[in-house]
Amino acid sequence: MTKPVAHTPAPRPNTDLTSHYRMMLRIRTFEERVGELFVRGQSAGSMLHLSIGEESAAAGVCAAMVEGDTFTTHHRGHGIFLARGADPNRMMAEIGGKEAGYCHGKGGSMHIADMGLGHLGANAIVGGGIPAVVGAGLAARHHGSGKISAAFFGDGATGQGILYESMNMAALWSLPCLFVCINNQYGMGTRIDQATANPEIHERARAFGLVGERVDGLDVEAVSEAADRLVAGVRQGKPAFLMIDCYRFYGHARKDKSPYRDPAEEEQGRQKDPVAFARAALLERGLATEAELTALETEVGAEMDATIDFTIAQKEPPLSTMFRDVYAPEEPEPEPVRTRIDRVLARD
């Protein structure tokens, strides 16, 4: 099951940029549709965090992972999950709180997970998913599976002490753990330099004994190359930290218009567009024609349009599922309050 990974970072074949581009385009288009779902009042709530501007992190790192590798994500994890093979229909249905979603409408955007794809879960607690990869790394070592476990999180999560506790453990025990910090410059309205005196976060990882690197997210190939290299080490028990610089194109969540950001800065930030950058490179290097790319865009647009129709057609989970899965299926479900009240009052 363990697909061997090249240890010397050979120059990636040209086809890679094409597949990276395709994945990034799918992510961006999916996220745009999430926005549409919200506008159409079909999403479960407004806590929707789009990863537009960060597609290279998802595509580049996930391409270095293989089947059986596990991962956790933060609240802005749609792209990562897609890049690990998620079904966009079931994702969108989950974002809509529908029964057909990955978590039957219980989890939503911030708690999407799929054990089949190694997704140990998105998390609405900043930093909350990080230590799980230490445990998954321990399990991988214990079972000699050769698998790695990767935690994806934002720059904001570097404020959480549990990140350092987790990295320290991973380094101490030489676990196959990868820590991926997607630095979109902001944690809600707080710019990274307003949250720390030294934004060179990878230096912290080094001080804990991990391999620590920082890469520009504009260039998916650079991300991909770094991830390949680090993952090869991680698989051999050299835990690593990778910080990927990008820019959060839109608000923190769907309702946020980022009034705290300088429009000029936003303008400039959005120039740092990994999708556009890859597209230009494909054309420039003659790897695709304008017509081919337009066709791809149409295809991906149609794929992602369908997720909305699919979601709208789905049902909310029935109330009867409310008590299910608090405990394992073989265990009794918690007694509903209403039943208890009736028993108390109907006592004779």
Place this chain on the structure above:
Amino acid sequence: MTKPVAHTPAPRPNTDLTSHYRMMLRIRTFEERVGELFVRGQSAGSMLHLSIGEESAAAGVCAAMVEGDTFTTHHRGHGIFLARGADPNRMMAEIGGKEAGYCHGKGGSMHIADMGLGHLGANAIVGGGIPAVVGAGLAARHHGSGKISAAFFGDGATGQGILYESMNMAALWSLPCLFVCINNQYGMGTRIDQATANPEIHERARAFGLVGERVDGLDVEAVSEAADRLVAGVRQGKPAFLMIDCYRFYGHARKDKSPYRDPAEEEQGRQKDPVAFARAALLERGLATEAELTALETEVGAEMDATIDFTIAQKEPPLSTMFRDVYAPEEPEPEPVRTRIDRVLARD
């Protein structure tokens, strides 16, 4: 009130070693008496953590602090408190759980505190007292008091995420905070290299944007010099971290015989004796005669003997104080369970 601190670390006058030695001797003797209190069954419990072997950290750093500076300590904090001016009688009485103690017998060894001396409290939670100095630093800045706040903790506390959260804040806000890691090589039975892949903890502090240094605790003058230098910066808003290497001479707490330590290592570790080292230096430099030092030892021995007699003569706090100080004195005390039961049962 702010005693100005020299910014250029002038060579310390010879008298300093004498006063450092005296303080270290007082600490060691006090701790020996704590052990005796325990053996005589007069201590409140066995959770007594002696700082023997670490006297230079307390004496050296505390000498750099001035009146009005605040600090918190870990569970092994007797020496630090003494070095900031504590009354050994009231300390010992607290360790004995007596009413005359600093906390009227409620706190004990691990929760000793004195607002008058700026001691914001020892802590039985590893790392638990660290963030308080960030708050005290904020207060100092807010009031323009020119005071600093120092957190003393062990190497084991470097496993706690809250240390990094706190250092990050101190660096971000340029607070007058000093983080002092007393590295006695062990957290209970775990040697520092069994708790982290990189024991150069001061490198972590640097990565967070603090001044980070490491000093050998054998030589109190070296500790003192480093502390003077760092504290001068701290007072001007350059937070710093100082790791002081020493060796825990005895068990973790009173009952622990350290079976997990190699006797040869212990033998060698106890060679690293800051008290003996300073004593030898005093003689060698002609700063004291053997007779003077013996007289000092007798004097200090008597001072500390008295703490035991004092403690044994004191009363346990009366049961009536049990409900006092849960809330402020002007607030009603919590109702005792017994009173509630009586009310319930005496209903008619």
Place this chain on the structure above:
Amino acid sequence: MALQELTYRDALRQALIDAMRENPDVVIMGEEVGRYGGAYAVTKDLIKEFGGERVIDTPISEPAIIGAAVGAAMAGLRPVAELMYVDFIGMTMDQLGNQAAKIRYMFGGQIGVPMVLRTQGGTGRSAGAQHSQSLEAYVMHTPGLRLAMPATVADAYHLLRQALTKPDPVVFIEHKALYTMKETVDLDAPALPWGTSAVRREGKDLVIVTYSRQLHYALEAAKKLAAQGIEATVIDLRTLNPLDFDPIREAVSRIGRAMVVSEGVMTAGVAAELSARITEECFDYLEDPVVRVAGEDIPISVSTALETGSVPGAQLIYETGLKMLGKVPA
């Protein structure tokens, strides 16, 4: 003096402004409290008047935020630490429960920790299992912590103002579904004292004891019950520590029937405490056992149907009231 229409959010905001103007030692610290203006906009624009040294944007470090507030309070400030969601209290319970709550006691009364922890909880935004909880029971079970949970606009203002004068740590839990609620209030009118409950409705058939958002559901249910000839007394606790028990004892002893309503999960929650306490103090007057109407013993779903179904609402309170008086809900 002046009656005005105010939202719960603006009342909270006004309380902070007035306290900060009055006492230069009041500082706010928390995630996004400054430039962003607070996740629920309670601290909107405060940074403009008071500056970044008094409205302090912190990194995302909840344990250290609370811990720093503890130290600040001990060192002479009057910190208002903001925890964006009460759901995050789990990572701060050491600083809150082992430090803030116990410092006065452990140190033999030498010093208190006069801080306020402002946070918000509850369902209503389809925010899922980690952003919708009602965790006040953890706080109520921790001696040393005061606990205020305002349900009305006037209380949002006054309880926060009062909390900021208290000598001990106060956990102040707002309800996310109430921020936009408007009421006409006169903030200059005399306030109810700290630590007192309020009888929000008088009725002779049934006592409903509740707090925070469930007060509004209880009042709605009481109206519907009245249409069925059942008159409920509705008591709003306002603060859960101190707990003002006398009015409850008085009402239940007179009326003989009590329902307690809490949005938190039922088992070992606030409703259990209220039920036990009422039974202890009013046993001989009770016609029926005290009935607990509380959150289901399950996590909250993001699905709006399941979310709403997981906690009490006016309908459940109404139906329970009918049943308690022997009537069958339609």
Place this chain on the structure above:
Amino acid sequence: MALQELTYRDALRQALIDAMRENPDVVIMGEEVGRYGGAYAVTKDLIKEFGGERVIDTPISEPAIIGAAVGAAMAGLRPVAELMYVDFIGMTMDQLGNQAAKIRYMFGGQIGVPMVLRTQGGTGRSAGAQHSQSLEAYVMHTPGLRLAMPATVADAYHLLRQALTKPDPVVFIEHKALYTMKETVDLDAPALPWGTSAVRREGKDLVIVTYSRQLHYALEAAKKLAAQGIEATVIDLRTLNPLDFDPIREAVSRIGRAMVVSEGVMTAGVAAELSARITEECFDYLEDPVVRVAGEDIPISVSTALETGSVPGAQLIYETGLKMLGKVPA
């Protein structure tokens, strides 16, 4: 088969050994569990048999220890995470309450978190406010977490063995004052099933419901009560989630008087839940309100006199029993 004298500590240790021999996926992780052998020696020498890869000494990082156990459990291990003192649960409640407890539910039933969190609590060592608490109520109030609290040597063994087969996270709280308690047990004899309480004494006058160390105080009190002609039924809960209510209902309905005893602080604690529940289910049979005997609503002191005074003991239970039956304690 073989009767043997065993301490509570050794029974726990034996349970870990047997589980680890049986299932290679069982790993222990925590502070000082390996070389040191556990702060209370429960894991003494286990590292010798099972090695450092299965008996894992961790840094002092409680949040990440619990979080790593969550991930390990999801990835196919059967971790036993040790929290040295339940007092430290405050820094782990996010990983415990927001992650371990909710993962199965949030993820729509895809996976569970079969981990055991072993810890110990309670008074008895003069260990002060931060090392003497009984915080089980936080756990009981968190849906998704199972909670076991053994009082006997046999239960120390069997409940831990059973916990290690359960599909959901189990918080397993030992009592620090029981480690050296010895009983004669036959560990091969059939065990009580998981999730059932045990009637430890039968009597017609009064029901005492309790768990953990307070069971022993209750039995001691029951003996003294018997000398005064009062016969108490004593029920040991064994697990608080699941809570086995049927035997309580049966006994209280028959006997009409109930006392609930918990070492945790009274307000919003386990005793409140038991009291509320018993009242709900047995109201018509109760002669008296359910009486709560619980920890004072205060922190624990290091002074032994104050420490002992802060929690129930045999004397308080005995006196309360007398009063419930209308007798005046001497």
